[in-house]
Amino acid sequence: MRLLRPFLIAVILSAVFFYVTTYHSRHLWPASLISQPEKVEITEAASTSGTEDAEEQNNISVYRKNIESVVNITSRAVAYDFFYGLVPQEGQGSGFIIDKTGHILTNNHVIEGARQVEVTLSNRKKYPATVVGIDRSHDLAILQIKAAGLTPMVLGDSRDLQVGQKVYAIGNPFALSGTLTSGIVSSIRSVQEPDGLTIDDAIQTDAAINPGNSGGPLLNYHGEVIGINTMIASNVGQSAGIGFAIPINTAKAVLNDLVTLGRVRRPALGVRTISISPDLAGQMGLPADNGLLILQVVPGGAAERAGLHGGNEHAYIGNTPIALGGDLIVAIDGQEVQDERDLAQSMNNHRAGDTVKITVYRGKKKMDFSVTLGEARQQV
Numbered sequence: 001m002r003l004l005r006p007f008l009i010a011v012i013l014s015a016v017f018f019y020v021t022t023y024h025s026r027h028l029w030p031a032s033l034i035s036q037p038e039k040v041e042i043t044e045a046a047s048t049s050g051t052e053d054a055e056e057q058n059n060i061s062v063y064r065k066n067i068e069s070v071v072n073i074t075s076r077a078v079a080y081d082f083f084y085g086l087v088p089q090e091g092q093g094s095g096f097i098i099d100k101t102g103h104i105l106t107n108n109h110v111i112e113g114a115r116q117v118e119v120t121l122s123n124r125k126k127y128p129a130t131v132v133g134i135d136r137s138h139d140l141a142i143l144q145i146k147a148a149g150l151t152p153m154v155l156g157d158s159r160d161l162q163v164g165q166k167v168y169a170i171g172n173p174f175a176l177s178g179t180l181t182s183g184i185v186s187s188i189r190s191v192q193e194p195d196g197l198t199i200d201d202a203i204q205t206d207a208a209i210n211p212g213n214s215g216g217p218l219l220n221y222h223g224e225v226i227g228i229n230t231m232i233a234s235n236v237g238q239s240a241g242i243g244f245a246i247p248i249n250t251a252k253a254v255l256n257d258l259v260t261l262g263r264v265r266r267p268a269l270g271v272r273t274i275s276i277s278p279d280l281a282g283q284m285g286l287p288a289d290n291g292l293l294i295l296q297v298v299p300g301g302a303a304e305r306a307g308l309h310g311g312n313e314h315a316y317i318g319n320t321p322i323a324l325g326g327d328l329i330v331a332i333d334g335q336e337v338q339d340e341r342d343l344a345q346s347m348n349n350h351r352a353g354d355t356v357k358i359t360v361y362r363g364k365k366k367m368d369f370s371v372t373l374g375e376a377r378q379q380v
Contacts, residue, residue: 062168062223063180068122069097069153070216072172073106073129073143075114094171094216095119095143096225097152103259104143105251106215107230108134109195111141119145122178133258137197137266138348139230140251141215142258153217156224158247161185161203169207169229169243171216183207190341191244193231200345202244203227209243218245253349265352266376270301271308273329274322275339286328287361290338294326294360306371308360327367331359352376 052060073093093110097103104119111117117129127145134141165185173179183206191202203218209229218227227245254264273292281289296310297303311323329337332346333356350356352375359368 058221059168059180059182062219062221063170065223066096066153066170066217066219067178067180068151070122070170070172070178071095071097071104072120072175072177073104073110073215074118074120075111076116076118077113092172092175092212093214094212094229096215096217097150098155098255099152100150102145102147102150103132104129104145105228105255106141106143107228107246108136108139108141109230110215111143117143119143120177121147133262133264135254135258135264137264138246138250138254139193139197139199140228140246140254140258142255154224155248155252156220156222156226158201158203158226158249161188161226163187166221167203167205167207167226168219168223169205169209169213169216170219171209171213171229173208173210173212175212181208186242191231199230199244199246200250200341200348201247203247205243205245206241207243208241213243250348253351257351267347267350267352267354267373268298268302268376269343269347269358269371270298270303270374271310271329272296272298273340273343274317276328280317284324287364287366288328288330290330290336291361292329292337292340292343293324294329295323296326302371302374303358306358306369308358308369308371309362327360327362329358329360330366333357334359347373 071094073095075091075093077091091110093106095104095106095110098105111131117131118126119129120126125147127147129143129145132142132144163185167183167185169181171179185203186206187204188201189204190198190200192198203226205218207218209232213229214231216229217225218229220226225248227248228251229243229245231244233240233242257264272295274295276286276291276293278289286293294303294308294310297308309327311326313324315322315324331337332343335346337343337346346356350373352373355370355372357368358371359366
């Protein structure tokens with residue numbers, strides 16, 4: 001009996017412990033006996049309407065000002081599949097209204113190869129679109145819809161953009177219509193598109209740009225269009241913080257041709273040139289360290305008509321024959337010209353028929369010529 005007593009005491013203590021800690025805690029207060037409050041008391045924030053800071057207010061203003069002008073573009077094409085024959089394909093992109101007659105600016109790659117193009121406005125109304133003009137070399141296209149009450153966007157100026165400037169992108173990434181993202185100008189650089197075309201002075205930004213944003217506007221702090229979002233640098237096919245936009249000035253230079261002719265009258269100066277480095281300038285005795293030396297003017301071309309001169313002294317650079325003695329181009333419309341890239345950029349901002357001021361050195365004498373640009377023979 002003495003041996004059983006400690007065991008019994010242990011059993012009793014265990015039972016009491018179980019009752020107090022488990023059974024009793026679950027059943028001592030049945031749910032029906034717990035008092036229920038008449039109303040849940042929560043802590044709510046005071047109304048914040050109208051208390052946005054200056055940056056938030058500007059974000060809201062830019063969005064509201066422009067959202068009605070941004071459109072969603074659906075392009076439908078037909079591809080051939082070896083097993084299934086003709087297979088319909090559909091693509092999505094963005095664009096924006098540039099005038100009240102329904103012209104819309106977008107990327108050429110958004111609608112390239114499409115048999116049918118449809119535009120959806122911010123009010124969700126859908127319209128069939130006509131392709132009015134394309135410029136493959138700048139990846140631009142103009143569409144037109146027949147709709148009333150359209151609000152065109154304000155086209156800004158993409159010259160003199162500074163790294164660090166605030167920018168906004170509005171578009172339809174992944175078919176999510178009316179999306180606003182913000183960032184800064186990260187850099188201004190020339191970039192090559194997947195098809196091999198080069199965008200001169202492309203605007204690099206960290207504003208999120210994803211598939212579906214192509215063709216949409218890149219806006220400055222005032223809500224003015226400074227670029228057309230066109231491509232991203234990414235290993236995963238979506239935003240990695242590096243997006244690129246075509247400068248709006250590049251588009252403005254060709255808009256009239258695209259709308260009226262359906263193509264671009266590519267300007268031509270009518271010269272064959274060579275870039276001059278400080279070393280070459282020293283060897284040739286030129287009065288400027290950089291520029292474009294005119295080797296030859298095209299007979300009957302814009303440069304010859306304006307009175308510019310090509311070279312007349314035969315010489316060699318390595319094994320390459322050149323002609324010395326021609327005019328040295330150092331500026332166009334007051335903008336310094338150092339190489340062929342600068343000349344190409346200047347031509348991209350003009351069209352055939354425009355008049356430009358060419359500054360040259362003829363010998364040691366600095367001269368200005370007014371040149372009416374001709375039209376390049378090859379339409380790209």
